[in-house]
Amino acid sequence: MKQSAAAPEQRDIDVERAxxxxxxxxxxKTPSGLWGALATVDHKIIGRRYIFTAFVxxxxxxxxxxxxxxxxxxxxxxxxxxxxxNQIFTMHGANMMFLFAVPVMEAVAVYLVPLMVGxxxxxxxxxxxxxxxxxxxxxxxxWIAFALDMGPDVGWFAYVPLSGPQYGTGKRADIxxxxxxxxxxxxxxxxxxxxxxxxxxRAPGMTLDRIPVFVWAMLVTSFLVIMAMPAIVLASTSxxxxxxxxxxxxxxxxxxxxxxxxxxxxxxxxxEVYIIFLPAVGMVSTMIEPFARRPTFGYLGLVMALIAxxxxxxxxxxxxxxxxxxxxxxxxxxxxxxxxxxIPAGIQIFCWLATLWDGRPVFKSPLLFIIGFIVxxxxxxxxxxxxxxxxxxxxxxxxxxxxxxxxxxLIGGAVFPLLGAIHYWFPKLTGxxxxxxxxxxSFWLIFVGFNATFFPMHILGLEGMPRxxxxxxxxxxxxxxxxxxxxxxxxxxxxxxxxxxxxxxxxRFGEIxxxxxxxxxxxxxxxxxxxxxxxxxMIPVVGSLHPLWDDRDGLPVADGLRTDRRELIVTTLATAxxxxxxxxPQNSIWPLWAAIATxxxxxxxxxxxxxxxxxxxxxxxxxxxxxxxxxxxEDES
Amino acid sequence: MLAAPLAGCGGNWQSALDVYGxxxxxxxxxxxxxxxxxxxxxxxxxxxxxxxxxxxxDARPVSPEPGRERRMTIAVTGAVVATVLIIGTFTVMSFVAxxxxxxxxxxxxxxxxxxxxxxxxLEYIGPxxxxxxxxxxxxxxxxxxxxxxxxxxLDVIHSFWVPxxxxxxxxxxxxxxxxxxxxxxxxxxxxxxxxxxxxxxAHMALLVIAEPQxxxxxxxxxxxxxxxQPADEQTAAGxxxxxxxxxxxxxxxRGTAAVGTTGPDLTHVGNRRTIAAGLFETTRxxxxxxxxxxxxxKPGNNMPMVPLTPDELRAVSAxxxxxx
Numbered sequence: 001m002k003q004s005a006a007a008p009e010q011r012d013i014d015v016e017r018a019x020x021x022x023x024x025x026x027x028x029k030t031p032s033g034l035w036g037a038l039a040t041v042d043h044k045i046i047g048r049r050y051i052f053t054a055f056v057x058x059x060x061x062x063x064x065x066x067x068x069x070x071x072x073x074x075x076x077x078x079x080x081x082x083x084x085x086n087q088i089f090t091m092h093g094a095n096m097m098f099l100f101a102v103p104v105m106e107a108v109a110v111y112l113v114p115l116m117v118g119x120x121x122x123x124x125x126x127x128x129x130x131x132x133x134x135x136x137x138x139x140x141x142x143w144i145a146f147a148l149d150m151g152p153d154v155g156w157f158a159y160v161p162l163s164g165p166q167y168g169t170g171k172r173a174d175i176x177x178x179x180x181x182x183x184x185x186x187x188x189x190x191x192x193x194x195x196x197x198x199x200x201x202r203a204p205g206m207t208l209d210r211i212p213v214f215v216w217a218m219l220v221t222s223f224l225v226i227m228a229m230p231a232i233v234l235a236s237t238s239x240x241x242x243x244x245x246x247x248x249x250x251x252x253x254x255x256x257x258x259x260x261x262x263x264x265x266x267x268x269x270x271x272e273v274y275i276i277f278l279p280a281v282g283m284v285s286t287m288i289e290p291f292a293r294r295p296t297f298g299y300l301g302l303v304m305a306l307i308a309x310x311x312x313x314x315x316x317x318x319x320x321x322x323x324x325x326x327x328x329x330x331x332x333x334x335x336x337x338x339x340x341x342x343i344p345a346g347i348q349i350f351c352w353l354a355t356l357w358d359g360r361p362v363f364k365s366p367l368l369f370i371i372g373f374i375v376x377x378x379x380x381x382x383x384x385x386x387x388x389x390x391x392x393x394x395x396x397x398x399x400x401x402x403x404x405x406x407x408x409x410l411i412g413g414a415v416f417p418l419l420g421a422i423h424y425w426f427p428k429l430t431g432x433x434x435x436x437x438x439x440x441x442s443f444w445l446i447f448v449g450f451n452a453t454f455f456p457m458h459i460l461g462l463e464g465m466p467r468x469x470x471x472x473x474x475x476x477x478x479x480x481x482x483x484x485x486x487x488x489x490x491x492x493x494x495x496x497x498x499x500x501x502x503x504x505x506x507x508r509f510g511e512i513x514x515x516x517x518x519x520x521x522x523x524x525x526x527x528x529x530x531x532x533x534x535x536x537x538m539i540p541v542v543g544s545l546h547p548l549w550d551d552r553d554g555l556p557v558a559d560g561l562r563t564d565r566r567e568l569i570v571t572t573l574a575t576a577x578x579x580x581x582x583x584x585p586q587n588s589i590w591p592l593w594a595a596i597a598t599x600x601x602x603x604x605x606x607x608x609x610x611x612x613x614x615x616x617x618x619x620x621x622x623x624x625x626x627x628x629x630x631x632x633x634e635d636e637s
Numbered sequence: 638m639l640a641a642p643l644a645g646c647g648g649n650w651q652s653a654l655d656v657y658g659x660x661x662x663x664x665x666x667x668x669x670x671x672x673x674x675x676x677x678x679x680x681x682x683x684x685x686x687x688x689x690x691x692x693x694x695d696a697r698p699v700s701p702e703p704g705r706e707r708r709m710t711i712a713v714t715g716a717v718v719a720t721v722l723i724i725g726t727f728t729v730m731s732f733v734a735x736x737x738x739x740x741x742x743x744x745x746x747x748x749x750x751x752x753x754x755x756x757x758x759l760e761y762i763g764p765x766x767x768x769x770x771x772x773x774x775x776x777x778x779x780x781x782x783x784x785x786x787x788x789x790x791l792d793v794i795h796s797f798w799v800p801x802x803x804x805x806x807x808x809x810x811x812x813x814x815x816x817x818x819x820x821x822x823x824x825x826x827x828x829x830x831x832x833x834x835x836x837x838x839a840h841m842a843l844l845v846i847a848e849p850q851x852x853x854x855x856x857x858x859x860x861x862x863x864x865x866q867p868a869d870e871q872t873a874a875g876x877x878x879x880x881x882x883x884x885x886x887x888x889x890x891r892g893t894a895a896v897g898t899t900g901p902d903l904t905h906v907g908n909r910r911t912i913a914a915g916l917f918e919t920t921r922x923x924x925x926x927x928x929x930x931x932x933x934x935k936p937g938n939n940m941p942m943v944p945l946t947p948d949e950l951r952a953v954s955a956x957x958x959x960x961x
Contacts (some may be wrong), residue, residue, distance in 0.1 A: 143937075
């Protein structure tokens with residue numbers, strides 16, 4: 001590293017502890033006020049924003065679900081017409097997948113991964129800020145369109161020809177496709193940040209076999225995002241081209257192919273499920289340790305299971321197309337691969353059971369959510385094995401059986417761990433504990449309400465109720481169970497309301513949290529709750545997989561970083577040996593300008609292809625501003 | 638036997654668990670077997686979970702101890718091997734059952750099923766061109782005979798699903814598919830579009846009526862005939878109105894000047910049990926209500942409201958009801 005000769009350097013070893021933290025706080029601070037908030041690149045502030053926004057979308061999506069349950073509580077109800085209902089179920093799916101489930105997992109990781117690997121900020125922090133603004137803009141686009149009665153109404157999967165130019169008139173399908181573009185950009189940006197952060201910014205000594213399982217899960221997830229997103233980029237772009245400039249990618253009359261869409265969509269869409277699920281199981285593997293009071297059993301097996309799931313995830317998209325008329329022999333290959341994913345899932349379940357078996361469980365709300373997760377996710381996994389069988393699937397495909405299945409996987413398998421994670425990491429996020437009593441109440445309401453709401457849907461599906469119908473005729477034998485489901489949804493809603501109340505109350509009045517309230521073993525608990533802007537005054541050095549359990553007298557630290565500019569340690573990929581001091585970017589408003597310019601271009605391009613030409617000019621200006629050398633300390637190196 | 642009322646014919650009439658077709662019967666066996674095995678697996682996991690949490694009540698040392706770790710490794714490995722065996726068995730079973738689904742022999746009864754927003758067009762293709770005829774939304778089949786369905790989506794993707802007879806198969810524009818069904822018992826089986834196809838996806842039903850070969854032959858013979866001539870003054874006026882108003886531009890009534898193909902063939906509409914793709918039982922009243930205001934009854938469907946005087950409406954509905 002070449003240093004500029006003129007500037008006198010200030011290193012952390014030169015100063016006393018109090019001066020050190022003062023100097024670091026000055027260097028890493030986010031100025032107060034609106035400008036500071038808009039220009040910040042602190043991964044903790046952006047992570048908290050991300051989490052908050054994702055939960056707002058969860059609540060909005062929940063309202064849509066409640067509307068659908070009221071409509072379906074009785075046959076031929078007139079609360080919602082078909083047009084509004086089709087928008088609502090499309091919005092519910094698109095919102096929950098693209099604006100809640102994927103972003104919330106990334107959001108939690110944006111906050112936690114840099115802390116868990118012991119660094120001061122995420123890699124490419126300005127890109128991180130940009131990704132949040134783009135995500136917010138995509139979410140706003142979708143919801144504003146819905147408020148204007150322009151919400152997409154073609155399903156979250158937007159099958160052509162229904163979403164094509166001939167049958168999807170108006171701009172509704174374009175809103176869907178362009179919302180996808182926003183979430184693609186933000187997800188890809190975050191994925192790149194994680195890969196670099198996890199590969200190059202781990203604390204010295206954090207070799208590959210000392211990485212917390214949650215961080216491994218985010219690494220695998222990030223590769224999934226990077227490899228799956230191009231398929232949906234291609235799919236949604238060609239859909240927009242079909243709709244806007246009259247290409248015929250999906251028009252069978254002109255040599256296009258409607259099944260091409262399904263292949264491209266599910267080549268992305270199935271890994272998407274694991275993009276949601278893998279972070280969740282990573283959370284479980286990490287959270288279970290302090291509550292079982294022992295290390296997670298089978299670290300190597302768990303990590304290998306994550307990687308195996310990530311690879312298999314790309315080999316089973318066709319199980320969404322078992323009744324589309326593809327060759328049956330080919331279908332059978334995808335039956336085998338879809339069933340095979342039960343093996344890594346099984347390995348993880350068995351390892352958690354062994355951990356609990358040998359441990360001394362502490363029944364706090366995070367552990368309750370983990371137990372609820374195991375009970376419900378196993379059901380979702382087993383129904384997944386069922387629908388993986390082609391003949392079985394021909395009866396339940398596109399019925400409420402599948403609705404039940406994927407809610408068991410996504411709520412049981414991902415939202416339960418997420419809620420556990422919020423209870424668990426809340427003290428680190430806010431400096432306050434969540435109420436344990438309210439946490440246990442909300443767990444039981446959600447657990448009972450969830451199962452009572454979604455289990456009967458298996459039966460409804462087998463009794464012949466298709467998905468995505470806005471009503472059903474009174475002579476069909478479904479109204480009893482549908483009414484039961486709708487009433488049970490009230491319990492589920494009450495559980496979520498209680499959870500939100502708990503979060504809001506605890507954020508203001510909760511008990512002040514210690515640095516490590518759960519006596520957990522991973523690095524994020526080595527700093528204060530909430531952490532200072534610079535995360536760690538001195539970068540910890542890691543000697544084991546459970547540094548805080550194995551070094552109870554305090555962690556060794558690495559020194560030599562400058563305090564007068566933002567610096568962090570870059571380490572080698574496999575063995576995490578210190579390699580270099582690397583400058584970390586200052587706060588900047590340019591990511592926001594770039595996001596605004598990109599937003600204008602993308603929304604404009606719904607209406608005119610020329611937007612891509614003229615709209616790229618402001619985007620280019622913003623990017624030039626973003627990367628222009630401004631003589632800031634980071635430019636020195 | 639076929640006089641069973643449409644609704645509440647006892648039990649489910651659109652259910653994968655209440656089955657009367659050869660394919661659906663074998664699928665039900667497979668479903669029950671897989672669900673039983675999976676339920677057992679779930680219960681074993683649950684027992685292990687409860688046992689693990691129960692054990693925890695006695696305090697033990699926290700640090701992992703090599704002997705226990707080894708025993709746990711053996712237990713976990715055993716469970717994974719069991720998983721692999723179950724999964725492998727399911728895959729083989731599923732493969733065998735899949736092969737059974739695809740067996741479609743040469744059979745003389747072929748029906749072309751066309752999916753449209755939001756009704757089913759049907760064309761019976763017999764051994765010779767003279768036995769060919771068109772109808773809609775109500776499939777008659779002889780009991781105990783294999784029937785080959787040629788499935789074709791004409792606008793968007795639909796999915797043909799009569800769960801009591803067979804699993805579903807999509808109707809994909811530009812890619813014809815096939816499905817073989819065989820009813821083992823006479824009866825009326827309801828089916829419904831299973832792939833989201835737009836506004837009225839919820840109201841795109843059809844009936845399959847399985848009847849003895851003789852009854853089927855009689856029905857087919859009736860269907861091949863042109864429409865019944867109006868028998869009285871009112872029905873004659875109804876035909877006149879039908880031809881004079883836009884109705885004839887979209888609907889065919891064989892034997893008259895109405896040759897439109899946008900909507901269902903109405904040659905024997907009075908003979909069908911339901912109208913509007915399974916929405917109502919066919920009566921003069923329901924026909925009149927439908928014609929008077931199709932957009933309120935089935936919002937978004939492609940039939941416009943045609944302004945008619947009350948007399949015209951009565952005449953048209955009487956005429957259509959008379960088309961047995």
